[in-house]
Amino acid sequence: MYKLPTTLTEDIAYFGTLIDDFHQGKIEPVKFKGTRVPMGIYEQRKDGTYMVRVRCTGGYISPQQLKQVALTAQSHHSTLLHITTRQEIQIHHISIDQVKTILPELQKVELSSKGGGGNTVRNFLVDVNSGISHTEVFDVLPYAVDLTTKLIAKPDSFSLPRKLKIAFSTSESKADFAVINDLGFIATIKDGKRGFKVYLGGSVASNPTLGWELFDFAPEEELINIAIAAKRFFNNHGNRKNKHKARIRYIFYKEGEEKTKELFFNYYNEIKAKENVVYTPASLNFEYRNPSFAASDVHSSEFELWKKQHASSQKQNGLFSTIVSFVNGNTDSETLLKIAGFASEFGNDVLRFTARQQLQLRNIPEKYLGNVYLLLKELNIPTELPVVIDNIVSCTGADTCRLGICYSKGASLALRKKLGKSKLNLNEVSELQINISGCPNSCAQQIWSDIGFSGRVGRNERMYAAYNVYVGAQKGNNPQLGEAIGTVSAKDLPQFTEDILADYISVKVAHSSFRNYLDANGKDKIKSLVEKYKDIPDFDEDKNYYYDWGSEELFSVANKGPAECSAGLFDMIDVDLNFIKQGFDSLKSETEANKINQILFDIVFSSARMLLVTKGAEPRITAEAFELFIDKFINEGLVDESFKDLVKIAQTNPDTDFSTRKEEIVSLSDAVIKLYEGMDDSLQFKVPSTKQIETQQENPVQEIKTTDVDIRVKDYRGVACPMNFVKTKIELATMKSGELLEIWLDDGQPIQNVPGSVRNEGHQVVSVIQEGLFWKVMIRKKRFSFG
CATH class of the missing domain: 3.30.110.40 (TusA-like domain)
Structure with missing residues (x-):
């Protein structure tokens, strides 16, 4: 569909030589990675195992292309094909040597992995119903295809400060991904002329934000000028020194909206004056035909339920689209070969990957819906599940991702199982979207969902898998991101989610939407559920909490991937910081003396342990945390010596009545938090006295x-x-x-x-x-x- 870069054959050959050089030790692993990742080749969690991410603009893939992807996976013994939340497909569990033959095989059918990762122009998101929706302003796929062709032809699209994500929406009422991508286009018509509302700087990753509006209306012919200007602006002003602050939104954060827009328009006006590339949408040569087989006449209540839940009429009279659901976006080559063969009977505009990790069949005459249903039954793809279950999205998580903290796919499966057995009428909440990410990186877009989760480290005496909870993203008109609402353990996530759905269903008749429910009293209800599940049993009481879903090993972050050490460090600090804050919140309503005393002791403990990691200290038992805190913070003058008595009492006599020392405990926690807030990037603290602090050396230099x-x-x-x-x-x-x-x-x-x-x-x-x-x-x- 998009045109491959003219340099692709040369790029593939060069990458093949790099693979050989890598095996022979002629290039360092880091240098090899720097070329491998922009080619869309990622190493999985298991060393020496890779995956190839295939670019599919707007999720479009022809039946012939899908067949080739499946055959390629099959011939290379890949047991997993994965549909991503950016409407791509990945071939998993391959060796790096197999990549040398996989890339040319994809090229034969006009597919490429280049730009699938790294600091590049990434795959374009497009509303999956573009071209068939009753409510769209116009079909935006042709614009996305041509813009892809033009941008990936330029070398500077593959050497950006960080990734550049672009999305198209078909109308403001369906403005889903355009407002949360680096560059977003929303179809608009003004005075009978086609154009776009344009946003810049959106993201749902760390420090998320909706995009800033650049144009209320830009004529369609300005599309390429805007895209080139955005890329050039980003190339010159993105932070290349710190990848964690390199995306476009950080330019807005640093310079402010007015200055950032001024910078963008300097590039835009210069391009218009000197280059002015006139843009015309791609001409898509779609073919439509009637299948060679007869329509299947299916009569059953199960078929009618499936049709009601998963089939939708198109704006083209008599044609329908349907959704083929895969658990966590995972499938295999045999399944896709059969789907490709079936789809080819209807032409080449039949398939789209969705951002919910599914496959859309489109342009199916209504009388052939029975054939689709029977195909799904043949492939053992569930047809009876409520939509809210089929729509659960999960990233790959710690199963294969080197950055994963939690086994998000395992959590997703546990949630599906829980809801599958639920007695709730889940057809009442078909519109709800639940997204689960295995870490804060937001590959599953948890903050852009009705109910979202992102993996994190929980900790009491031991580490356990946990999730931050987000609720209430609003798409379309007046968009807003989801709101952080608390933390739950991975073990409790399924029951916690069912409890939310149960409450919403019980009052749904009084609310126009889930967002309306939250704004009424739903948010308070969910906060009370977070409180309900906050207490985690000790390891000896229930070991299950310390094993993640789908893992047979005790929860650990030891196998997290490269360059994530500092993220793990601050995650550990945040555990105690959040506990201190939650502890004081709990004291406001707690009346039982024993519980008050326990909370106060826990605050002292968290205050003492919170910053020990910055000194390279890792206490094995509770008493050791207090001892290390005295040694490395009080004795060194970082924390006032007046707190030593309190800490020693907590160390030697934890059953003491701490209620008489509440003000002192508040002061201690404040002192530790202020110390943390003043910590610099080298983990050094602003010393609160004139005492010279000498760094303690654990090993002789x-x-x-x-x-x-x-x-x-x-x-x-x-x-x-x-x-x-x-x-x-x-x-x-x-x-x-x-x-x-x-x-x-x-x-x-x-x-x-x-x-x-x-x-x-x-x-x-x-x-x-x-x-x-x-x-x-x-x-x-x-x-x-x-x-």
């Missing part, structure tokens, strides 16, 4: 004299993530700009994680050398602070 420079050496073998990174960060904080630090790391997760996290801090990784069973990493401290 070896000084190695070279010909012209001193190199400080630290041995972190045997130190697990993220503590090895914390210790590295502490050591760097004691050094001057430009000085060299050599750290020794174990093979496996330490060498995979720490160098990337060091780079994210702005330091230079000079060399990475393996010495037997461990690695030597040379780091040059950054010469200036990154903003």
Whole structure:
């Protein structure tokens, strides 16, 4: 559908040589990754296992293309094909050598993985009903296809500061993804002329925001000028030093709306004056035909229920679209081969991947809906489930993703099972969307759903899988993002969700929408449910809470992927910070003396433990946390010595009546929180006194004299993530700009994680050398602070 870049054959050949060089050790893994990821090739959680992400603009794929994808997966023994929330398809569980033959096979049918990842122009989202909706202003797919062709032809589309995501919506009332992508276009007509309302800077990732309006109406011929201007503006002003603050929204946050728009329009006006690329939508050569087989005459209540739930009439008279649902977007080559064969009977405009990880069949004459139904039954694809269950979205999570914290697919399956057995009339809530992400990165767009979850680390005496809860995203007119409402354990997520649905269904007749329900008293109800599920049993009482859904191992973040050390560090701090805040909230309503005393003790404990990770300290038992806090914070003058008595009492006599010391406990927690708020990027604190603080060294520093420079050496073998990174960060904080630090790391997760996290801090990784069973990493401290 889109036209492949003229350089693609050369790109594929070059990547093949890089694979060979990688095997021969001629290029470093980091350099190889820098080329591999922009080509849409990601390493999965299991080392040496990869997936290929195939670009499908607006989810469009022809039956012939789908057949080739399935055959390619089959011939390379891939057991998993996955539909993404950006309307693409991924071929999983392949080796890097297999990529050399997979990419040319995709190219034969005009498909490419280039731009599937990395700092590139990513796959375009398009309203899945574009072209068939009764309410659309006009079909936007031709515009998305031509814009894809033009942008991916340019080399600078693959070397941006960060990813650039673009989306098209068919009307303001259906303005779903256009307002939450970096660049969004909403179809509009003014004075009989086609055009777009344009948004810039939207995102549902960290520090999310709706986009800022650039144009209330831009004529269609201005589309390419706007897109080129946005890309050029981003290329020149995006933060290349800190990938965590590199997306377009951070330019708005830094410069403000007025200045950022001024910068954009400088590029736009210059392009119009000097280049002025006239834009015309692509001419899509669709073919429609009647199938060679006869229509199946199906008469059953099950068929009628499926038709009511999953089939929709199109604006084209007599034609219907249907949804084929896959659990978590996962399927296999055999299933897709049969669907491709069936779809090919109706032409080449029959298939769309949806942003809810499903497959849409479109342009099906009504009399052939029975054939669709029988095909699904043959493929063992459930046809009887309520829509709200079929519509549950989950990212791949910790099953295969290197950044995953929680097994989101396992949580999704547990939720599906729970709701599948529910006695609730779930057909009353078909419009609700539930999204689950395995980490805060928002691949499942949890903050853009009615009920959303993002994986995080929960902790009491042990770590456990948990989820932040978001509710109430509003799409279409007057859009708004979902609101954070609290945290629940992964174990309780299914029952917690059913409880929300039960309450909503019980009062639904009084509310026009889920958003209206929330604004009435639904939000308070959900907060009370969060409170209901906040207490997590001890490990000895119920071990199930400490195993994630779908995992047979105790919950851990030890296998998280590269460059995520610092994220894990702050996640650990947030656990105690949130507990302190929640503890004081609980005290406002708690009246039972024993519970009040326990809350106060827990606040003291969380205050003591909260910042220990910044000192490389990891207490194994409760008493040790208090001892380390006294040693590393009170004795060093970071926290006032007047709190030492309180902390010692908590350490030695936790059953003491703490109610008489409530004000002192409040002061202690305030002191720790203020210390945290003043912490800099090197984990150093603003000292509240004139006392000189000397960094405590856990291991003796070896000084190695070279010909012209001193190199400080630290041995972190045997130190697990993220503590090895914390210790590295502490050591760097004691050094001057430009000085060299050599750290020794174990093979496996330490060498995979720490160098990337060091780079994210702005330091230079000079060399990475393996010495037997461990690695030597040379780091040059950054010469200036990154903003």
